[in-house]
Amino acid sequence: MHKGESLFPRIDAEAELAYFAAEAEKTKAAASPAAETTPAPAAEAAPAAPAKHGHGEDEAPAEIEYDDFAKVDLRLAKVVACEEIKKSKKLLKLTLEVGAETRTVVSGIKQWYTPDDLVGKTVVLVANLKPVTLCGVESHGMILCASDAADENLSALTTLAAMDSGLKVR
Structure with missing residues (x-):
C-alpha cells in the first residue's frame, strides 16, 4: 500500500x-x-440600494412556482365582530363571515386598529392555513395587510368596490 x-x-x-x-x-x-x-x-453615482421590504429583509424572497401559489386560498371576509385579547398587547380576535361560514381569526394588528375600526370592513383572508392557537384562542386563517419597512404604518387589504364575503380572490 x-x-x-x-x-x-x-x-x-x-x-x-x-x-x-x-x-x-x-x-x-x-x-x-x-x-x-x-x-x-x-x-x-453608485446604484441605489434595493428597497427593503419589511422585517429587515435585504434580498427578495425566492421565486415560487405557480402551482405553489395556486395552493393559497384567498377569500373575501366581512368582519362581523372584533375584540381585544386581554392577555396580549398585540392581538385582536376577529369574527369573520366567509360566505355562509363564520370563522375566528387572531391577528397581531392591535397597534394599528381598534376593534371598532374593523367591524363592517371586508378584508382578504388566507382561508386554508392550518389552525393555530394564540393566547388560548384558535385562529382559522390570516388576514392580509401591507406595511412599510419600519412597520410604522399598516393597512388591512380590502376591495375598492363592495363585494360579497366568501368570494375567491384571484
Whole structure:
C-alpha cells in the first residue's frame, strides 16, 4: 500500500489571506486616482440600494412556482365582530363571515386598529392555513395587510368596490 496524491490539497491560510489583502489594496489604489481626477455625475453615482421590504429583509424572497401559489386560498371576509385579547398587547380576535361560514381569526394588528375600526370592513383572508392557537384562542386563517419597512404604518387589504364575503380572490 502506498500513499496516493491528495484530491483536495491543504490550503495555506496565511498565504491566502495575504493574497486577498494585496488584491484589495490593488483594487483600492486603482479606484482612488480615477475618483480624484474625474468626479462622477450624480446620475452615474453608485446604484441605489434595493428597497427593503419589511422585517429587515435585504434580498427578495425566492421565486415560487405557480402551482405553489395556486395552493393559497384567498377569500373575501366581512368582519362581523372584533375584540381585544386581554392577555396580549398585540392581538385582536376577529369574527369573520366567509360566505355562509363564520370563522375566528387572531391577528397581531392591535397597534394599528381598534376593534371598532374593523367591524363592517371586508378584508382578504388566507382561508386554508392550518389552525393555530394564540393566547388560548384558535385562529382559522390570516388576514392580509401591507406595511412599510419600519412597520410604522399598516393597512388591512380590502376591495375598492363592495363585494360579497366568501368570494375567491384571484
